[in-house]
Amino acid sequence: MSALRLEELSAATIVAVNQLGLKPGQEQFVTPVSYAAAAAVTPAHTAWQRVVLDGDRVVGFVHGNFDPDAPQEEFRAALWRINVDADAQGKGVGTFAVNALIEEARRRGVDHLTVLWERGEDGPEEFFLHIGFKPVDETPYGEVIGVIDLSE
Numbered sequence: 001m002s003a004l005r006l007e008e009l010s011a012a013t014i015v016a017v018n019q020l021g022l023k024p025g026q027e028q029f030v031t032p033v034s035y036a037a038a039a040a041v042t043p044a045h046t047a048w049q050r051v052v053l054d055g056d057r058v059v060g061f062v063h064g065n066f067d068p069d070a071p072q073e074e075f076r077a078a079l080w081r082i083n084v085d086a087d088a089q090g091k092g093v094g095t096f097a098v099n100a101l102i103e104e105a106r107r108r109g110v111d112h113l114t115v116l117w118e119r120g121e122d123g124p125e126e127f128f129l130h131i132g133f134k135p136v137d138e139t140p141y142g143e144v145i146g147v148i149d150l151s152e
């Protein structure tokens, strides 16, 4: 994999993002129910969305949310969605994307970042633990609430 880079989500890349493939069994983990519920009440301008490119090829997408006024704490500084194309998984693209979001969170002076995930085979739990998120609680839907401390 050559040097990865980030671009803002644009009309030119949105189609490629929507065509990112998943491995069999991963579909159910992409959007935990709590995100779908929160999406209805989350203003669009709080989204931080970036596309990951390897050369000219779109290989991943990361969506963060920064909304200090969100009624639920877990959406004030959150990793909302990440996905990496099936063919590009396991090569560091996901780590690169999450680290970019962490960098953005630090730049904004945020001291922790939250992510929700569903447990299960083919799910992203190992990935989030590997990055350094610690499970701290569960949502009413049974999703894990993971937090990474950025204060150090």
Ligand SMILES: CC(C)(COP(=O)(O)OP(=O)(O)OC[C@H]1O[C@@H](n2cnc3c(N)ncnc32)[C@H](O)[C@@H]1OP(=O)(O)O)[C@@H](O)C(=O)NCCC(=O)NCCS
Binding pocket: 022, 026, 029, 030, 031, 032, 080, 081, 082, 083, 084, 085, 088, 089, 090, 091, 092, 093, 094, 095, 096, 117, 122, 123, 124, 126, 127, 130
């Ligand atoms: C989760 C996901 C984003 C990880 O992206 P990725 O580019 O494959 O991750 P990386 O290559 O950066 O992996 C980093 C580490 O996490 C580990 N890891 C990643 N996915 C893993 C998995 N499914 N099971 C076990 N370990 C995993 C790898 O072993 C790797 O460790 P290493 O660096 O020691 O090899 C990707 O698998 C994906 O898009 N999944 C489908 C969508 C999804 O579930 N998104 C999360 C919910 S919002």
